[in-house]
Amino acid sequence: MFVLACVSMSSYAVNPIKEGNMIAGHVIVKGTEESIPFATVMILGTNRGAVSNEEGQFEFRKLAAGKYTLRVQVMGYKTQEKTITVSAEATSVVHFQMEEVSFTTDEVVVSANRNEVSRKAAPVVVNVMSAKLFETVNSTDLAKSLNFQSGLRVENNCQNCGFPQVRINGLEGPYSQILINSRPIISALSGVYGLEQIPVNMIERVEVVRGGGSALFGANAVGGTINIITKDPINNSFQVASTMSNMNGKSWEQYMGGNVSLVAKDNSYGIALYETYRNRNPYDADGDGFSELGKLNMNTFGMRAYYRPNYFSRINVEYHTTNEFRRGGNKFNLQPHEADITEQTKHIINSGGVSYDRYWGEKHKMSVYGSIQHTDRNSYYGAQKDMNAYGKTNDLTWVVGGMYVGNMDRCLFAPATFTGGVEYQSNSLHDVMTGYHRDMQQDVRIAGGFVQNEWRLNRWTMLVGARLDKHNLIDHPIFSPRVNFLYKPSDNLQARLTYSTGFRAPQAYDEDLHVTAVGGEGVQIRLADGLREERSNSFSGSVDWSFPMGHWQSNILLEGFYTDLHHVFVLEDIGEDQNGDKIKERRNGSGAKVYGVNLDAKVAHGREAQLQLGFTVQRSRYNRAEVWTSEGEEEQTTKRMPRTPDYYGYFTFTSAPLKNFDFSLSGTYTGKMIVPHMAGYIEKSRMEHTPQFMDLNLKLNYTFVLKDHIKMQINGGVQNIFNSFQKDLDKGEFRDAGYFYGPTQPRTYFVGIKIMN
Numbered sequence: 001m002f003v004l005a006c007v008s009m010s011s012y013a014v015n016p017i018k019e020g021n022m023i024a025g026h027v028i029v030k031g032t033e034e035s036i037p038f039a040t041v042m043i044l045g046t047n048r049g050a051v052s053n054e055e056g057q058f059e060f061r062k063l064a065a066g067k068y069t070l071r072v073q074v075m076g077y078k079t080q081e082k083t084i085t086v087s088a089e090a091t092s093v094v095h096f097q098m099e100e101v102s103f104t105t106d107e108v109v110v111s112a113n114r115n116e117v118s119r120k121a122a123p124v125v126v127n128v129m130s131a132k133l134f135e136t137v138n139s140t141d142l143a144k145s146l147n148f149q150s151g152l153r154v155e156n157n158c159q160n161c162g163f164p165q166v167r168i169n170g171l172e173g174p175y176s177q178i179l180i181n182s183r184p185i186i187s188a189l190s191g192v193y194g195l196e197q198i199p200v201n202m203i204e205r206v207e208v209v210r211g212g213g214s215a216l217f218g219a220n221a222v223g224g225t226i227n228i229i230t231k232d233p234i235n236n237s238f239q240v241a242s243t244m245s246n247m248n249g250k251s252w253e254q255y256m257g258g259n260v261s262l263v264a265k266d267n268s269y270g271i272a273l274y275e276t277y278r279n280r281n282p283y284d285a286d287g288d289g290f291s292e293l294g295k296l297n298m299n300t301f302g303m304r305a306y307y308r309p310n311y312f313s314r315i316n317v318e319y320h321t322t323n324e325f326r327r328g329g330n331k332f333n334l335q336p337h338e339a340d341i342t343e344q345t346k347h348i349i350n351s352g353g354v355s356y357d358r359y360w361g362e363k364h365k366m367s368v369y370g371s372i373q374h375t376d377r378n379s380y381y382g383a384q385k386d387m388n389a390y391g392k393t394n395d396l397t398w399v400v401g402g403m404y405v406g407n408m409d410r411c412l413f414a415p416a417t418f419t420g421g422v423e424y425q426s427n428s429l430h431d432v433m434t435g436y437h438r439d440m441q442q443d444v445r446i447a448g449g450f451v452q453n454e455w456r457l458n459r460w461t462m463l464v465g466a467r468l469d470k471h472n473l474i475d476h477p478i479f480s481p482r483v484n485f486l487y488k489p490s491d492n493l494q495a496r497l498t499y500s501t502g503f504r505a506p507q508a509y510d511e512d513l514h515v516t517a518v519g520g521e522g523v524q525i526r527l528a529d530g531l532r533e534e535r536s537n538s539f540s541g542s543v544d545w546s547f548p549m550g551h552w553q554s555n556i557l558l559e560g561f562y563t564d565l566h567h568v569f570v571l572e573d574i575g576e577d578q579n580g581d582k583i584k585e586r587r588n589g590s591g592a593k594v595y596g597v598n599l600d601a602k603v604a605h606g607r608e609a610q611l612q613l614g615f616t617v618q619r620s621r622y623n624r625a626e627v628w629t630s631e632g633e634e635e636q637t638t639k640r641m642p643r644t645p646d647y648y649g650y651f652t653f654t655s656a657p658l659k660n661f662d663f664s665l666s667g668t669y670t671g672k673m674i675v676p677h678m679a680g681y682i683e684k685s686r687m688e689h690t691p692q693f694m695d696l697n698l699k700l701n702y703t704f705v706l707k708d709h710i711k712m713q714i715n716g717g718v719q720n721i722f723n724s725f726q727k728d729l730d731k732g733e734f735r736d737a738g739y740f741y742g743p744t745q746p747r748t749y750f751v752g753i754k755i756m757n
Contacts, residue, residue, distance in 0.1 A: 020088040023060040027052045027072055038235055039074035039098070044081070045362025046406075047314040051235050057413040058545040059078060063313070069362075071108075072096045075132070079106045079118070102553045102604030103547055103612070111207040113454060113463065114216055114419055115405055116132060120491065123463040123484035124498055125542050125559060127600070129206040136652050136664045138699050138719065138750065140243070140255050140278065142203070142228070143195035148650045150598040150614030151210050151224075151561075154195065156744045159729070159737040160328035161343040162294050164195045164744065169210055169561055170594050170620040170644040171223035175504060177213060177535075180317070183371040184217060185351060187427050188507055189395040190375045197322050197349065199276040199300050201257045202239075204231045210598070211538035211561060212502030215467045215482035218423065218448050222502035222536045223563070230304050230318060232381045233261045233270030243752035245714075247293070247745065248723065253280040255752075263406065282332060285746060290341060294328030295647040312359040319352040330733075336380035337387050339400040340733035344380040349373065365405040372398040381433075383733060399425045414455040419465075422449045422494040429507075437579040438524065444507060445472045452482070461486035471505045473532055475478045478503050492546040503526020504534040506569065506586055524577060526589045535566045549603070550606065557600040565592040569627065590623045592641065608658040614668075615649035628676050629685045638687060639676055643741065645692075647671035660703045666698040670742060677739045681730035683748060688739070693724045695743040709757055723747035 027039040033057030042049045043060065048057040069083045077098035084094050105129075106118060112122035120750050122435065123569035126384025139145040143164040146152050153167045165173030170313055178186045186194050206228055213221030238260045245253040256277045278298045282291035302320035309315070329341035333468050336342035351369035375395040380391025384548030411418070424447050431440040463484040485497040506527050542559035570589035576582055596618025604610040625637035649669045657661035670693040679685045699717035708711055726742045729735070 019061075019091050021061070021063050021065065021086060022091045023063060023068070023070070023084060023086060023094060024091050025057045025058050025094045025096065027058070027074070027096045027098060029077075030099045032098075036074055036077070036098055039072050039077075039096075041232065042067040042071045043261065044071055046312060046359050047357055048267075048311050051263075053746070057699075070094065073108065074097065074098065075104070077101060077132075079104070079108075082276070100606070102600050102606055102610050103555070105544075105555055107205070107644070109207050111209050111225060112177075113417075113452060114182065114403065114421075115417065115464075116332055118493060120488070120544075120567070121461070121486070123461050123486045123496065124209055124211075124500075124665060125496060125540075125544070125557065127208045127210075129208070130201070131203070131205070131574070133652065134200040135204070136654055136699070137666045138243075138255070138715075139200055140276070141196050141200060142198040142206070146195070146226070148614075148652060148666065149208050150600050150649065152208065152618050152649055153645075153670070155572060156740055157738060158328070158343070159290075159292055159735065159740040160294065160341060161193075161326060161345065162196075162744075163192050165197060166226065167644065168208075168223035168226075169563065169598075169616075170641060171563070171565075171616050172643070174220065175223035175502075177217050177219075177221035179217060179226045180351070180371070180488070181230055181353065182217070182227055183352075183353060183399055184219070184368070184425060185371045185373045185397050185399060187373070187375070187397040187429070189377070189393060189429060189431075190349060190373060190397075191346070193324070193326070196223070196296075197298065197300070197324060197347070198228065199257065199274070199278075200232050200673070201259055201276060202241075202274045202300070202302055202320070204229045210539050210559075211498060211563065212480070212482075212500035212536050214478075214480040214502040215452070215465050215500060215629075216450060217638035218425070218467065218469055218480075219471070219503060219505045221445060222504050222534065222565070227490075230302075231259070231261070231272045231274065232304060233263050233272040233306070234262065235263055237261045239754065241752060241754040243750055245719075245748050245750040247283045248285075248747045250479075250646075251283040251293075252467060253748075254278070265309065268361060269305070269307045271303060273298055273303045274301070276300045282328065283746065284529065286729050286731060290330045290732065290735065291328045291332075292729065292740070294326050294343070295332060296324070298322065298326075299326040299584075305457065314357045314609075316355045316357075319350075320349075322347060322349040324349075337382060337385055337389065340385070341737075342380055342389075343384045343737075346378045347478060358381055361690040363407040366402070368402040370400040372396070385518075386435070389433070389434035390435065391431065391438075393429070393431045395427070395429050397425070397427045399423060411453065411455065414457050417454045418436045418452070418455065419454075420449075420451040422447075424448075437577075437581050440524075442507060444505070445471070446470065446505070450543050451668075459487070469503075471533070472528065473506055473531075475530075477532055494544045496540075496542045496544075498540045498542075500538045500540075502536040502538065504569070506531050506533065523689065524581055524583050525571065526574075526583060526585050528585050531569045531586060532588050534568055534588075536563055537566075538563045551605055553602075553604045555600075555602040557598075559598045560596075561598065562595040563593070565594070568622075589626060592620070592622045594620045594641075601639045607662070610654045611651070612653075613649065613651035614645075617647055618644075619646060620644045628687070629678065636685065636687070638674065642674050642676055642687070645671035645673040662701050664699045664701075665697070666699075667694060668743070669694050673741070675739065675741050677730075678736040679736040680736050681732060682736075688728075690741055693742045694722070694723045695719075695724050711756055713754040713756075714752075715754070717749075719748040719750065720746060 027036045039052040109126040185655045210224040213225040240258045243255045261272040280296040283293040285292040304318040324347040327344040342742035351373035355369035377393040379391045399422035427444040448469040450467035454463040466481040480501045482500045487495045540561040567588040571584045620641035652666040654664040
């Protein structure tokens with residue numbers, strides 16, 4: 001997050017410098033005293049930071065006299081903090097002897113309470129996905145990565161266009177809030193294909209919080225939040241990568257990506273840039289001439305930069321752009337309306353943000369921020385050579401806000417941290433499909449404010465917070481409270497109890513509209529009078545225990561959860577308009593309950609063996625049977641939520657038996673579930689019971705060290721080794737495109753190269 005001091009300090013060890021108001025330090029490996037380069041060093045309570053140079057040295061100059069707490073973080077080592085006194089008479093010298101660990105459990109996270117806090121000290125469970133995981137599972141976009149967290153499962157919901165969605169604890173995509181650097185700028189429209197449009201080379205880490213999060217982040221944080229933290233400039237570095245993939249011997253995919261990071265020597269400014277290119281040919285699994293994975297061509301570019309006007313303030317600026325073309329169906333050489341089925345979109349997405357952070361000593365911090373995203377989409381969703389299926393959509397989302405954090409030596413009965421803020425969000429959508437008489441305009445505006453106070457005793461932490469939102473489509477203000485308890489009897493054991501709430505606001509746009517449009521029907525969606533927001537009450541309890549097993553490092557996280565949903569949205573047919581287009585009304589239906597257990601476990605022995613696995617056992621049930629089809633047939637109902645297995649999980653295993661060679665095995669397990677299968681290819685609609693799937697992957701890496709610390713890595717492997725893929729696909733132009741489940745890609749062979757410093 002904060003960056004670079006590359007001034008050599010070898011003279012400190014020989015002739016101690018008498019310059020005052022300065023800290024000089026050295027980061028070394030405990031036991032061997034080998035220097036550790038590129039370790040991040042932070043002065044807590046300020047925005048000052050540095051990175052150790054190639055000799056493991058760092059320095060801070062022009063410090064006021066007083067006490068400072070330094071935190072040192074570097075991948076593969078246990079985080080350390082030390083307090084040091086700075087005087088005006090001489091340089092204060094500090095040494096950090098870092099203890100090697102196979103995996104970290106004390107990462108700094110921001111999604112627990114909107115403040116930077118160690119994961120072990122966070123009042124809620126925050127799971128972290130890092131760049132190391134992205135490398136292990138060979139993912140190029142966020143959609144391919146999220147399966148490797150317990151409680152999360154990514155599915156492909158359309159056989160034509162292939163839009164992915166992520167379920168948290170079984171709740172479908174719209175119940176999850178996806179954030180970019182804690183900002184809710186991904187709208188309902190951009191979220192349809194958004195998981196595939198976020199490349200992993202722009203991501204520093206992903207923080208996942210399961211359970212209601214509306215007390216912090218507002219609307220849609222019902223099932224949980226996924227907070228994407230983009231890469232900050234850390235040091236002067238670069239990386240370029242290229243991968244070629246072949247899907248089951250039929251279709252090719254090419255990926256290219258690059259990153260550059262530049263930082264001033266005095267840490268006053270820095271910039272990190274990324275770029276990706278991805279080109280995938282359509283894949284036809286069953287030879288019927290219709291694609292199961294569509295054609296995809298995507299370019300992304302972005303940057304994140306900072307400037308420090310002084311030692312106690314920082315300005316951040318970021319910009320991201322995506323240009324994507326995707327098409328599914330058949331006859332790709334023809335115009336969309338000349339094919340039997342075409343689902344085609346052209347997205348141009350531009351987004352950016354700016355923030356200003358100001359510190360006053362170690363006790364006060366103020367932040368103001370603004371973010372914006374604009375999506376321009378041209379589409380064709382049609383069948384049977386329909387000329388009327390062209391559409392155009394414009395979507396603008398922006399958010400502005402401010403936040404204050406204050407640390408108190410005592411508040412009532414204990415030291416505490418107070419956090420308060422205000423936020424205003426706006427989303428304007430204009431969706432036009434002239435051939436189906438659809439001209440939908442919707443403006444959503446939400447004003448919100450939040451407060452929370454976190455008390456810290458020796459072993460106990462208690463957090464109480466709430467948020468109040470006023471949504472322009474809801475008559476009344478929406479109140480979202482949260483209460484969290486953390487019991488930490490030792491540094492290796494944490495127990496948590498959590499109550500949290502979430503809400504989902506109504507909107508007229510629905511990602512299922514395109515499926516109906518392909519069927520040749522126009523659909524208008526209206527909001528019922530007196531429509532209420534969906535609400536959730538989430539309860540969870542967890543135990544997080546780290547312990548040694550001889551020379552092995554181990555960690556187990558066991559979490560039980562229960563979520564109660566009220567006023568669930570349903571769409572009901574209410575007739576047709578004067579153009580013969582069907583009208584559906586969004587109403588409040590019955591509630592639902594989701595409950596179960598998540599298990600995460602890690603076992604490691606240095607670089608020789610590292611195993612991580614997660615497994616979820618859950619039940620997802622409606623309070624009363626809900627209608628899943630009634631079109632032209634007798635109503636059919638279900639109490640079990642479709643597309644949600646009761647058992648699912650993942651694992652990753654990495655090993656480096658040689659200095660320059662390592663390999664990884666990874667996989668996901670998807671249990672049996674029910675999936676609606678609509679009439680068309682089959683005579684009558686029916687609810688199908690799916691088989692279970694095991695998706696297994698292998699990756700091999702060999703790294704060459706070139707001159708001047710430049711490295712080149714050659715890698716290759718197989719994804720979905722056993723080709724665990726859906727076998728009962730519908731065929732032809734009358735297929736049910738929504739009847740698509742299981743692993744999202746077939747057996748895929750890949751080979752790649754990477755050059756980096």
